[in-house]
Amino acid sequence: MRFAVIRFPGSNCDQDCVLALESFEGVEASYVWHKDESLEGFDAVVLPGGFSYGDYLRCGAIARFSPIMKAVRGAAADGKLVIGICNGFQILCESRLLPGALIRNRDLHFLCRHVFMRVESAESSFTGAGEKGAVWNIPIAHGEGAYCAAPEVLEEIEKRGQVLLRYCGAGGEVGEETNPNGSVGNIAGIRNLEGNVFGLMPHPERACEAGLGSTDGRFIFQSMIQAFRKTGATKTGEEAA
């Protein structure tokens, strides 16, 4: 499976994503420069964390207009898996590939720490390797990660099961005390309606080896690989036939 890791000027988790992805058997990860215009030959796309264009103006606002984003939109429309992590999530929201927006953390500080999140649905290409109700320990690191959306949009994404991860306590309890940044409904990650685009503020690539404190991030990449092998691989098979 071939992952494209997009590098915007100011991306800084690009190398971490490649390192984490390549720890999976059968995965190849390559950098794609923001000035490129094609994602030919890639099976999945990662928009990594960082501060694209310095995150000046608004996080992700300028990256949205990068040449490569047209290809990302195309890949999403073709049903390829697209994951946006942290700044990547912000870019996906700014690009309207995902609903809602990310605003300043409730306490106005940048926050880097391990947090817990509950798997709200395992029926997805991004959480399929886990179990519904499981509690994952994955770090966050952001200053503007409070998820918000208009009430009718929120209702819609909740109803359609688009919320895949919610911040919680060690025992899975969801509430104000277990909400690190003020996200509405403790939302940590959402998918699009079609189910092939996913954005989350936590950094799964930072939780892929025991020496760094947790391996729960592996579930997310593993889920993508499984989903691809099930559907993506057959699709290519059909095309080949």
Next chain:
Amino acid sequence: MKVIVTVLPKTTVLDPQGAATAEAMKHLGLESVRGVRVGKSIQFEAQGADEAKLHEIARDLLSNPVMEDYKLEILP
């Protein structure tokens, strides 16, 4: 011509910065303060730009309609 775009968080959206600023203002003795919103002011020169283009930029780039409203002023 000079262009001023003012971008403010929608009133329905939580504005933690506004809330913190209100607190600080009260602390400094401005008891009566209410409804504080903290937004952006983007000012520039753009010779001969057309208004539709300016609106497009204010809407698509300078603000995010999910959470913000903008106001465009064109000064001679």
Next chain:
Amino acid sequence: MKVIVTVLPKTTVLDPQGAATAEAMKHLGLESVRGVRVGKSIQFEAQGADEAKLHEIARDLLSNPVMEDYKLEILP
């Protein structure tokens, strides 16, 4: 009354936000853009506040006099 405080970086001070925004605007077809400054707009209600107090708050709290200038507007 309604108060609008506009805070802009001093022209002698580097404004990385303004520079990045200018680039993006050009990219979106606004070639003629120049002198972009990105600042803050803080808006609030303050019944019966006295003007000197508002100036004090605008200067000491809302702006950073070392790097920024502010403008205070009081609307009825």
Next chain:
Amino acid sequence: MSNPEITPEVIAKHGITPEEFERIQKILGRDPNFTELGVFSVMWSEHCSYKNSKPELRKFPTTGERVLVKAGEENAGVIDIGDGWAIAFKIESHNHPSAVEPFQGAATGVGGIIRDIFTMGARPVFSMNSLRFGSIEGDSDAAKTNRRLFAGVVAGISHYGNCIGIPTIGGEVYFDDSYAGNPLVNVMCLGVLRHEQIARGAASGIGNPVFYVGAETGRDGLAGAAFASRELTEESKEDRPAVQVGDPFREKLLLEACLELLASGCVAGIQDMGAAGLTCSTCETASRGGTGVEIDVNLVPKREVGMTPYEILLSESQERMLVIVHKGQEATVREIFEKWDLPYAEVGTVKDDGKMRVMEGDRVAVEIPASKLADDAPIYNREVAPKKVAVPLSVDSVPEGDAGEILPALLADPSIASKRWVWRQYDHMVRLGATVLPGSDAAVFIVREAGKILAATTDCNAIYCLLDPREGGKIAVAEAARNLACSGAVPLAVTDNLNFGNPHKPENFLQLREAVEGLAEACRFFGTPVTGGNVSLYNESPAGAIDPTPTVGMVGIIERPECVMTQGFRGAGDAIYLLGEVLDGACASSGLGGSHYLKRVYGKKEGTPPRLDMGTEKRLHDLLRELIGGGFVKSAHDCAEGGLAVALAESCLSSGKDGCGHLGASVKIEGAGRADVLLFNEAQSRVVVSVESGKEKEFLAAVSRAGYPVSRLGEVAPTGRLSISVGEKEWQWSLADLEFAWGGAIGRLMA
């Protein structure tokens, strides 16, 4: 554009003494013009020339088997870490800019030290920071100001470091009123490189083109180096023409572009523009290369119109580099800078005449012999006050306090309390290297490209330095080495930041000299050469000089992943031991001198600091590494501020993830004398370790082979309580209460 006339007032305004002016006339064989005077004034400021501290700095040991680039040779020292890999690291202060504008002052400090590191050809992999502020407690205006400075500095470091994607993995913060109005902001950065990648800041190759790359030059921070070399006064704010604003996004591009450029092989020399900007980079590269450099200010990319050569040369705009390129390879340079969307310009050439020559079109604006400007600054031997003998503190003069209240009070002292509020604002996890997160004795970082594990710490107890600068200096080095040993590391080398008051005052100069001699002696003893550092003098506020603060940044290496050790307890039932004496016999009667107990509870900074025996200390470090390597201990934490009781509490409180403890301890302390002295004295060379019950025998055998004092204190408990008994007395605290005091103190003060 005509230069203003050179009057005695103009000369004085540039901080140049009449004798220095004569020296300039001699060097030039004529009067300098206004621009040249400005150039001399910044290059001969303390910040750039070390004219007051050079004779002291020569006392540091700078050589060693692993030293590849020595202190002072280049922007940063370089140390071999094996297998062809090396590290470059350095600490830098941004005290005065941070006092005026904390956010940008600290941010640009981070940017500056990062440039120092990648200028060496190294990829920066982590940063640390050492901070000092006045008290943040209470409602006074001063406390409010200190909180504003503290919040601003932390936000500035967070902004710059997070955005550029270099993890900030450790540091220290202390609060003391001597820093009110003059905070200390010292930032350290470390980078890795292959031996063959070491880049030089020399202008070599006559005829080679000189490129300017990075941000356009503006009027920011005009003559900041001179500003750093003065006392802060009420007028300092107005003094500044324009604050420097950092642009970490630009710097990220500059960093990637420069590393790509260096890898391409077309670079003959490279130098960042830090303090004294274009002036310093041109004359230093020329001086190092034994060549001359000629540039034309008209070609320099500018942000503002109408800038004079004086302003262009003295500007401290951030995120700029000077690159000397092998002739004929200009195209590669252009291609790389264009790829990264960076402004650049060919601004001059390397000459053979030894001159720093600045043209403004056809007009010569500056012509100065480069090496004289860079290396012939005057050197002063300042007057030294007679040595003061510290007066020991008699324990009898201190009323006996109740440990039940003192422990939580000490844990909630902002200098001792958890710095979680700080480090959570820093991205410490980016680059997947931080295997020991902030909150243990030293930060531990995996350098994947080199397959090495590094540990790093910054330390300085300024109360000790105030009471006895020489002993305080030694203890700073010993504590750093001890923190590394507790983490399983062998120390490699040191970078230091000498923060002192105005050197013209003999008592301040005495402190500087004594501290340097103490540091030097200890560095020699522990085998850690000084690879570079920074001097920041004139740290005074209207209330007087700061406590002397010679901050030590020390880097070590950990041989194997199994040797990485942390400070939190790990298993209920493990035995708790103290390596070292409960109370150092040699200072039994004066064991509270300089302690945080004395400061917190009685508001005193008095007495003699604890005694340090370096031989004992070194034996402890070797023993710790042996115990850790042999798998005999499960945690190790040194006793520092707050003594044994605080160390025990911290080991409980750090027993869980993310600094949230769940393991308690049950401890009995044997010893004669007052309980408060036994619990809170700060005797040196002591470490609290925990040992699995099945391994106690082997552990004790190893300790006794080393002949090190040891006592069994008790066990790690599964309950959420810490209980300590001394003789007949016993105290119990719930971990929740201690966590409230220690974990939340700073957050509550800053809310």
